[in-house]
Amino acid sequence: MLILQVVSLEPAHGYGIAHRLEQISRSVVQVQQGSLYPALHRLEQKGLLAAEWKPSETGREAKFYSLTRAGREQLAAEKDSWAKLTGAVQLIFDEGAKS
Amino acid sequence: MKKLWNWFRRRELESNLDRELQYHLDRRVSDLVASGVAEGDAKRMASREIGGVTQVQEEVRDIWLTRWLRDFAYDMRFSLRAFRKSPSFTATVVLSLALGIGASTAIYSLVDQVLLRPLPVSEPQRLVLLNWKGEQVYGGFGSYNLMSYPFCREIGRQTAVFAGVLCRAATTVQPSTGGMQRPAAIELVSGTYFPVLGVRPALGRLLNDGDDDGRSPVVVLSYDYWQTQLGGAGDVIGRKILVNRNPMTVVGVAEAVFRGIDVGELPVLWMPATMAAKALPVDPVRDRATLWMQVFARLQPHVSAAEAQAQVQPWFRGMLEEDTRLAAFPKITEERRRRFLASTLEVIPSPQGHSKLHRTLAEPLWILFAATGVLMALACLNVAGLFLSRGSARGRETSTRFALGASRGRIGRQLFADSFLLALAGGTVGVLLAPVAVKTLIAFLPSAVAANGLDAKADPRLLLFAFGASLLTGVLTGFAPAFQEGRAALMSSLRSRVEGASGLRLRRLLVTLQIAFTLVLVTGAALFSRSLNELLARGPGFQTSGLIAFHVDPVTNGYEADAANRLMARIRDGLNASANVQTVGIAAWQLLSGGTWNNPLTILARERIATDRSIHLNAVSPGFFATLGARIVAGRDFEPRESLAESERRVAIVNEAFVHRYLRGQNPLGVRIGIGFGTNVKPDTEIVGVVSNISYRGMREEWEQAYFPLVSDGFRRGAHFYVRFRGSSAQGMDTIRSVLNDADPTLSPGYVRTLDEQVNRSLSTERMLAALSGSFGTLALLLSLVGLYGVMSYVVTQRTREIGIRVALGATRSAALWLVLRDALAMVAVGIVVALPCVWVLGRLLEAQLYGVKPTDPATIAAAAGILSVGAAIAAMVPARRASAVDPIETLRFE
Known part of the structure; x- marks a missing residue:
């Protein structure tokens, strides 16, 4: 889900995604770089990500991943369920605080 | 599906992945260098962070292809490479299987065409044949299940159980369209024939009830006749065709797939039974007392043949009663009249139609099919034996792979892939051989007419059968060595060069079984050829030459x-x-x-x-x-x-x-x-x-x-x-x-x-049985002798040292020779002993096909056993001679 979210902002290549994840989460989420690529390929196989080769910011060709329509739907669904879960957790905490 | 596709573009995927990972590493390194890390350290760090490039590659590959699929592909490639390296082994295995599969496919093709295939009509499983069971007092002509035309019309009214009734008779006429004329088979049919069968016309119309009026000199041509004799002319409708020089009008052509209801006979045309006088020397149409047609019916939906049979009996009994009161009824004794009245009407499911071939060929064909089954089993045993010897030759390789951490299942799978591939190859060659074999077989069939009706084309069902047979062979042969390998103790086989005794025991068992199977086939062949010889020697009771x-x-x-x-x-x-x-x-x-x-x-x-x-x-x-x-x-x-x-x-x-x-x-x-x-x-x-x-x-x-x-x-x-x-x-x-x-x-x-x-x-069936069982027997003999030779060679290799020591201690050459021969003959003897009861039991099934010789004829069985023993002795002689030629000094020095 995190990968989908990162890619949803703009198409990105593997290194960029790893970098961005670390930055955004302020290094809280440490993505094992070794498992990033298998994850990317799995998402691509599932049809949630599309990939194309184009020049990166350094001018070299890199594989850029972008969200497909299915990927976007998947992301929306996961965000939704995440929101529900966190909401529920929040409620439980609030309840605990009141008593 | 997508994963299979990945298999084909794996090279492209690989290079893309390489580029992607390289890009990642390069960027990481340059970032690290920019933040002040030394270049060498940066490279190490980048690669450590990613957790090893190879691991990532492997993991990604697993995503592209599921694990087992990849392994399977590797197994196949590995097997192919191994087979290329040992062509003689591969050729022997493929040939054994091809012979087994080719023979059984060919015979099955005949069994299927003659005995099993339903007619190409709509819902053939609802077709039944009506048979008069009991005393007959009427005369007639034709073969089997005969009824009169009036009977056919009357039972057609039993609509409670029969959706429709048709009758037909086969005869031979001289049809002519102007050119050369040749006698040809035709069918005389009721108007209900085509509608009840549900056959469609290719051109014009088919016969119908209206043609039963006795004033319709019309015919429907078969598709083949229309194509071959009339060039498929589009304006054939309305043309005249001469049947025994009687002009008949063509009203239609039947669809191509329909060739009458007698497999083995190809009617060139159909004409109304009411016009029988144009084709026969007599006119039996109105006569109740002339039986000349087969009567078929189509059951009403949801009515079984047994129910139909029960329901028509009262009507049938009434008809018999009425018949006895007719003036034309023959005067017979009281006893005979009672038996006539006790007759019943049988309703026999007949999706395959009606054919003399069913009767005359059913038993010979099933016998031959059983023989090919045995042959096939022999081929499997042979292949299993070969795999075992290869397995022991590859024992070290396997053990090494075990030692390197391969799982049992993995190695078993590899062996499985081996046999699967070979079975497939053998099956393919066998299927290619089959049409040739079928063509040869058809030449043995009783009449020239029969040959026309059968084809040597491999139909999808036949291919499926061959494929199934070859896969089954693969599973069976794959099983034996896989079982063997799975058990092999790792350490002991790595340490010693000599394979454990269990492998040898299994192989001896295989050879003994092969000998037993072979004796069954060779005895069968001997019985059939003796029958044929007896018949030929006895002759027809008159001088045939000249x-x-x-x-x-x-x-x-x-x-x-x-x-x-x-x-x-x-x-x-x-x-x-x-x-x-x-x-x-x-x-x-x-x-x-x-x-x-x-x-x-x-x-x-x-x-x-x-x-x-x-x-x-x-x-x-x-x-x-x-x-x-x-x-x-x-x-x-x-x-x-x-x-x-x-x-x-x-x-x-x-x-x-x-x-x-x-x-x-x-x-x-x-x-x-x-x-x-x-x-x-x-x-x-x-x-x-x-x-x-x-x-x-x-x-x-x-x-x-x-x-x-x-x-x-x-x-x-x-x-x-x-x-x-x-x-x-x-x-x-x-x-x-x-x-x-x-x-x-x-x-x-x-x-x-x-x-x-x-x-x-007149002896075509006997000839077919003798020739085919003879060739199956020969093949079986060859296969089992190859198996025996293989085992004995192996034994000699294993015992070289022992023999060397014996010779060194003063044993003679002939003693060494005998040592090996005795071993082989012991296996043959056990095989023969095992087979004898089978020969005795199976022989009974052949009894009806034999002439002048008992199925348990001791001389024939002894002769078969003799041939087998002599062959075995010759096959064992080659390795035995090698054993006798062992140079003791050479052997001992080698140790």
Whole structure:
């Protein structure tokens, strides 16, 4: 889900995604770089990500991943369920605080 | 699906992944360098962070292809490489399997076409054949399950159980569209035939109820005839076609897939049964007492054959009652009438239609199919044996792989892939061989007509069968070595060069089994070839060489009665005048054709009796027996005046078998007989002679026969000429052709062939059984001897050291030789002992197909065992000689 979210902002290549994840989460989420690529390929196989080769910011060709329509739907669904879960957790905490 | 696609573009995927990862590493390194890390450290760090490039690659590959698929692909590649390295092993295995699969596919193709395949009509499983079970009092013509035309019309009203009823009869006519004419099969059918079967026209219309009015000289052509004889002409509808020189109008062409309901017969056209007079010498349509058609019905939906049978019985019994009250009903004894009334109507599911071939070929074909099954099992055993030896040769490789951490399942899978690939290859070669084999097989089938109806094309079901058979073989052969490998103890096999005894034991078991199977096949082959030899040695009871027969049918060639008689006389006189013709005999019915004219007789000797079974009858000219070379053992031959129509005296000649069964201990001469068994039969025909037994219906049969004079103006059915000639048969044929040509250039004889050929045709089933079981036996022998040779070679290799020591200690060469031979012969002996009870049991199933030899004939079985033992001794001799040539010094030094 995190990968989908990162890619949803703009198409990105593997290194960029790893970098961005670390930055955004302020290094809280440490993505094992070794498992990033298998994850990317799995998402691509599932049809949630599309990939194309184009020049990166350094001018070299890199594989850029972008969200497909299915990927976007998947992301929306996961965000939704995440929101529900966190909401529920929040409620439980609030309840605990009141008593 | 997507994953399979990935398999094909894996190279592209790989290079893309490499680029992607390289990009990642390069960027990381340059970032790290930018933040002040030394370049070498940066590279190490980047690679550590990612957790090893190779691991990532592997993980990603697993995503592209599922694990097992990848492994399977690797196994296949590995197997292929291994096979390329050992071509002789591969060739032996593929060939063994190809033979096994080819043979069984070929036989299955015949079994399927002749016995199993349903008719290409709509819902064939609802078709049933109606059979009169019980006492018959009516006469008729045709083969099996015969009914009359009126019966067919009447049972058609039983609509509660039958959605429709049809009847058909097969006959041979001379169809002509102007060009060359040749006798061809046709079907005479009721108007319901096509509608009930659900056949569609390719052109025009098919026959229907309206054509049953008896005033419709119309025909429907078969698709093949339309294509081959009429060039598929689009304007064929409305054209006239001559059937026995009677003009008939073509109204349609049947769809291509439909070829009548008798597999093995290809009707060129269908015409209404009500027009039977145009095709037959008689008109049986209105006659209840002439049985000549097979009656089929289509069951109503959800009605079973058994239910239908139960429901039509009251009607059938009523019909029988009514029949006995008819004026035309034959006068019969009370006992016989009771049995007639007790008859029932059988309703037999017949999705395959009706065919003489079903009856005559079912048992031989199933026997041969069983033989190919055994052959196939043998091939599997052989292949399993070969795999085992390869397994032991590869023992070290396998152990090494175990040691490197391969799982048992993984290695088993590898072996499985091996056998799977080989089975597939063998199956493919076998399937390619099969059509050739089927073509050869069809040549053995009984009649030339049968050959037309069967094809050598491999249909999808056949391919499926072959594929299934080869896969099954793969599983079976893969199982044995996989089991073996799985058990092999890791450490011991790595340490020692000698394989454990268990492998050898298994292989000995395989060879022993092979020997046992082979003995079964070889014994079968020996029994069949002895039967054939017995039949050939006994002969038909007359001199076949120097004898040619031919058939002339004036009526189908458009002759009227008087002209027909003049024609026949011209032919007879022409033959008698020819220099190389010795004698000519004429018979109304053909010898050794599989059919006869038959009827029970009434005999008036000391008392009046009716024969308990039908006597085979024929009408022959004076001199017929002399021409054949049959002896008149008592009395005399017919005299020429007795074959005149106006002859007052009615005479007959019977054969020895007839005398033996009905007139034993009496003087047969002067006894009176009559055709039929009713009380109204007048036995007014005097027996004037007794002839030696000759084969009439077929070579196997010794049956009671009676002959009447061929009345010289009774040629309406045509006649079979038997010509004894001097010189070569080619000259004899030429003489006959020129005589026929002189008599009438447009005349086409039904056949012209030597009696030797007729004998061969009549023995086609026996010949097929003998030839095929013989070749299966030979193949089996080869396969099992190859297996034996393989094991013995292995044994010798294993025991080289032992033998070397023995020789060094003073054992002679022959002792070494014997050491190995004894081993081999022990296996053969055990195999034979195991097989004997099987031979004894299976032999009983063959009994009906044998002649002059018992299935448990000790001499035959001993001969088969002897052949097997000698073959085995020869196969074992090669490795045994190698053993005897062992140089003790060489062996011991090698240690």
